[in-house]
Each structure stands twice: as structure tokens, then as C-alpha cells.
Amino acid sequence: MQKIIFVVIITFLAGCAMAGKSYGQSYGTALGLRLANNNSYRMLGLTAQQRIQKGLSVEAILQSDFNVNTTVHALIKKHRPLLSKRLNYYYGAGIALGLEESWKKVPETRTIIQTYGNHTLGVDIIGGVEMTLMGITFSVDYKPNVNLLGREPWYSGQVGISVRSVLVKGSRQNKKRRQKARERRRENSQGYFKKILEPFKNN
Template sequence: MAIGQSYGTSGGLRLANNDQGRMLGLTVQQRIEKGLTIEGIIQSDFSYNTTAHAILERHRPLLTKRLNYYYGAGVSMGIEESRQKVPESMQIIQTYGNGTLGVDLIGGVELTLLGINFSLDYKPNINIVGREPWYSGQVGISARSVLVKGNKQNKKKRQRNRQKRRANQDGFFHNLIDSIKNK
């Protein structure tokens, strides 16, 4: 079975757009096991909205491990503006500096070429506390530099596992010898 994603760690910039405007951010992805990453995003519109997101993502190949789609979910928090419509008075009450907490979903495609990872995604946010409206969707484009290649991360993991197996085997043999000596 082919597993999507050809990198271990990547970091770069994210440009995003939603109903309120455009945001610029930093994004870092870390593979935690085959086909599974955690992504951290910090983004701002440099006026009223700044948010941080932690998202767990599952990656699947489309044609190759360098071209894949992904989906996931996570949490977000930040300081955002809120627009609340009051139908009775036909007013819109807008407040700034609201502490927010929400749930993120994400779905997208990514391509890794020449040490650069490009992605296009849709990231809906369901706000739990602090903002009206309760739902906001965001389209994002990210360009990340591959900091650790997937094969290098896999090699280090295999080396650690070998060392653990050797230590366990050595411990087993030492225990066996000790038990024979004590008889």
C-alpha cells in the first residue's frame, strides 16, 4: 500500500482568504507516522484577527507519494473580530479583541517538488466561544520548504528501533544468564 507524503518536516508561508479578508501565516507540518501529520498554523490579518491552529491530518497518495490529498481536524484559538446582526433594530454590532476557541476541519491537495511542498486547502472553522458568526470557511495556499526528507526521518526511526531491540535482547540474555547462575 502506498502512503502519501514524501517529507518528514516542512515549514513555510500560508496565504488565506475568507469573508472577513486575507490572512498571512506561518505553517509547520511534522509527520508523526506514515500518512499522518500534525500541522501548526499561526496567521493574522495584521489588524483585528490573529489565530493559532493545531490540526491532525491524514495523507493519501493520488498518483504518487509526492502528489496527495489530505483531510483532518483540530483546534484553534485566537483574538478575532465579531459581527452580530440584531434583526429588531436592523443593526450590526461589531466588536474587536474577542478571545475565540473553535474546531477546525481541513481538506486539501499537496505537491512536493524540488524540496518545496505546495498545498491548496479549504479549512472550515466552527467557533465555540467568542465570535459571531459561529462558522467561517477559509481557502489557503501554502508553500513550505522540506526541512527533513521522509526517507531521512524513516532511517532515524529504524536506527532507534534497532537500538531498542538490541537493548531488549541484551537485557533478555543478561536476565537469562543471571537466572542460570542463581540456580
Template structure:
């Protein structure tokens, strides 16, 4: 898996140079994420929503369709690498799920497995992403620190995601500017109305 991950990162970097002209940023994107660690592979659905410039909220629902299903919410900080289309990002969040637990018993060298454990954990994430021709590609590493419900307490996962851009960044920026103008206009109109009313009240 490490070989494929390195290949994916190098591909993103090379495409990033091409994406200086043809790439596009995003406001909202959604798609699939393939996660892999020592415990196995998980297929997930991922949604990213930009909250403001450089800040994104990501939600992930993933499962191995057997013993492990988890939900993750992550707040991420994005920074340009070669252009605004090619970014590196990092962040943290929380996760809940139903997972398999494997507890090692050192006295008799056994591993006790239990299933259906309700888990709660803290997530961290770091990755590289490229938005090109309406598609967002990313490679990330997502460590999870379990607080309740699972052994081992630490688990690291490598993820590869492919998302479709649902809302472009320039459209989201345009909507925000329109809302800001409308708000300023309402405030301005309210000020003038109050001023006129105050003059009317002063008349004998």
C-alpha cells in the same frame, strides 16, 4: 479567489505527473500560508510534522495584522493521489485566537462589531499537496466552527501554502529504523544478561 484556487489545484495535478520521478516526500516542512475568506486575507506561518506513515500534525499561526490573530493545531490524514509526492489530505483540530465579532441585529438591521474577543473553535481541513524539489505546495479549504467569542459562528477559509522541506521522509524513516534496531538490541542484551545472571544464581 476561487479562480486562483482552481488554477493552483490544476497546476498541482499537472506537476504531480512530473513529480513521479523528481518529487520527494517530507518528514518536516515549514513555510508561509495565505488564507482568504469573506472577512479578508490572513498571512500565516505553517509547520507540518509527520508523526507516522500517512499522519501529519500541522500548526498554523495567522493574522490580518489588524483585528484577527488565530492559532490552529490540526491532525491530518494523507493519502496518495497520483504518487506519494502528490497527496490529498483531510483532518480536524482546534483553534484559539483574538478576533473581530460581527453580530447582526435583525430588529433594526444593524451589525454590532466588537474587537479583541477571545475565541475558541473547532477546525476541519481538506486539501491537495505536492512535494517537488524540496518544496511543499498545498491548496486547502479550512472551515472553522466557533464555540466561544465570535459571530458568525461559522467561517470557511481557502489557503495556499508554500513550505520548505526541512527533513526528508527517507531520513526520518532511517532514524526511526535506527531507533527501532537500538531498542531491539537493548532488549536482546537485557534478556541474555538476565539469562546469564539466572544461571550464576543457580550455581552452588
């Protein structure tokens, strides 16, 4: 099932990428819960997402199966609109740290050694679809993880469903950015005139 979802998402994103370059994502800051599943276990976590510029956001995820696996993820994602900026698809990548279980195969004895509490480091890739309605953001994604240190197997795929509450609307964030930009321009212009008038003051 995960392989099918992964192929569908990648195919879908590849087709939509040809449609245009307008910006997606209608909110600034969102916080909520993420339910994730892979072949071995389910995880529940917190997800926080922040738009850093038009069509670009960062996401932090803390998730655990409340047993032997706990991971932290930092992702940067590119958003593209589908029908509108309230319905968009996204793709991105990031890094992952965690404490995880590991299975190591021993061919000589045909056994598997299972260990817990392994410090892991890996790289995440993510692709999904997101919809925002009435201040709530819903998203479905597929997030493969390539482990670089601490875990066997080296690859793990994860399907995730996230529900986030919009804390800061995109329009409000844009207004604050425009206001700060005006203040910077005003300060720069004042500093420029002060430099021009400085020789006359000395005289």
C-alpha cells in the same frame, strides 16, 4: 467561490478515497508560509508540518491579518497519494484558538454590534491537495471553522495556499526510525539475557 472550491475538494476526496490505501507524503518536516482568504479579510501566517507516521501528519498554523484577527491552529491530517507520494490529497481536523472580531445582530434595532479582541475557540476541518518538487511543498486547501466560543458568525470558511521548504526528507526520517527501532530491540534482547544469567551470577 469558496463554496464551489469546497464542493470540488470534497467530491474529489470522496472519489480518490475509493482508489486505494497506499501512503502519501514524501517528506518528514516542512516549514513555510500560508496565504489565506475568506469573505471578510486576508491572512498571512506561518505553517509547520511534521509527519508522525506513514500517511499521517500534524500541522501548526499561526496566522494574522495584522489588524484585528490572529489565530492559532493545530491539525492532524491523513495523506493519500494521487499519481505518486509527491502528489497527494489530504483531509483532517483540529482545534483553533484566537483573538478575533465579532458581529452580533440586534433584531430589535436592526443594527450590528462589532467587537474586537474576542477570545475564540473553534473546531477546524481541512481538505486539500499537495505537491512536493525539488525540496518545496505546495498545497491548496479549504479549511472551514466552526466557532464554539467568542465569535459571531459561528461558521467561517477559508481558502489557503501554502509554500513550505522541506527540512527533513521522508527517507531520512524513515532511516532514523529504523535505527531507533533496532537500538530498542538490541536493548530489549540484552536485558532479556541479563535476566536469564542473573541467577548464575549470584551463585
